[in-house]
Amino acid sequence: QVQLQESGPGLVEPSQTLSLTCDVSGYSISSGNWWGWIRQPPGKGPEWIGYIYYSGSIYYNPSLKSRVTMSVDTSKNQFSLRVSSVTAVDTAVYYCARVADSGYYFDYWGQGTLVTVSS
Amino acid sequence: DIQMTQSPPSLSASVGDTVTITCRASQSITNYLNWYQQIPGKAPNLLVYAASSLQSGVPSRFSGSRSGTDFTLTISSLQPEDFATYFCQQSYSTPWTFGQGTKVEIK
Numbered sequence: 001q002v003q004l005q006e007s008g009p010g011l012v013e014p015s016q017t018l019s020l021t022c023d024v025s026g027y028s029i030s031s032g033n034w035w036g037w038i039r040q041p042p043g044k045g046p047e048w049i050g051y052i053y054y055s056g057s058i059y060y061n062p063s064l065k066s067r068v069t070m071s072v073d074t075s076k077n078q079f080s081l082r083v084s085s086v087t088a089v090d091t092a093v094y095y096c097a098r099v100a101d102s103g104y105y106f107d108y109w110g111q112g113t114l115v116t117v118s119s
Numbered sequence: 120d121i122q123m124t125q126s127p128p129s130l131s132a133s134v135g136d137t138v139t140i141t142c143r144a145s146q147s148i149t150n151y152l153n154w155y156q157q158i159p160g161k162a163p164n165l166l167v168y169a170a171s172s173l174q175s176g177v178p179s180r181f182s183g184s185r186s187g188t189d190f191t192l193t194i195s196s197l198q199p200e201d202f203a204t205y206f207c208q209q210s211y212s213t214p215w216t217f218g219q220g221t222k223v224e225i226k
């Protein structure tokens with residue numbers, strides 16, 4: 001069974017960098033899927049941040065591209081997200097997810113982690 | 120970016136009712152439309168992909184359809200566990216975008 005688990009600080013100060021890691025179990029991250037990050041501000045709809053392939057190919061949401069970095073570590077079977085220069089609008093539940101084999105939807109999600117930007 | 124407009128934002132229904140949720144895309148996305156269910160405090164769960172294909176394990180009372188750029192999620196014979204928020208999502212082009220959600224509440 002594919003399982004994903006986000007980890008990282010729940011509180012980040014404004015102007016700092018948010019860093020999250022997604023650990024994947026039950027499936028090899030190198031099997032050929034894309035791996036994505038999605039965030040959901042409180043009471044709002046989800047926002048696609050981007051996705052990364054195990055080889056390192058990446059697609060970012062243009063609205064966040066200047067502040068976002070994704071990376072993958074196949075040896076640890078995990079992938080990561082960094083968002084720089086955060087403000088209160090970056091407060092959200094952050095999810096990692098697997099893109100299905102077809103390439104067009106998320107079929108497995110992590111449980112999500114709330115990141116609050118506040119001093 | 121492709122805008123996804125969902126309606127209604129919320130609805131009240133009773134167990135056994137049939138519920139219809141609509142999602143309209145701002146341009147053609149052919150069949151690249153997915154539906155997710157989200158229970159409070161949980162991650163979204165895929166229900167329907169490619170407009171009308173039911174994800175494995177999802178009850179057959181859920182169905183999806185398309186008419187041009189309008190997409191519909193229908194829940195027949197609403198069950199207590201179906202009271203949740205539903206989101207549509209397009210994967211025709213990046214950035215993938217989601218609707219704002221429809222909250223289905225108990226009448």
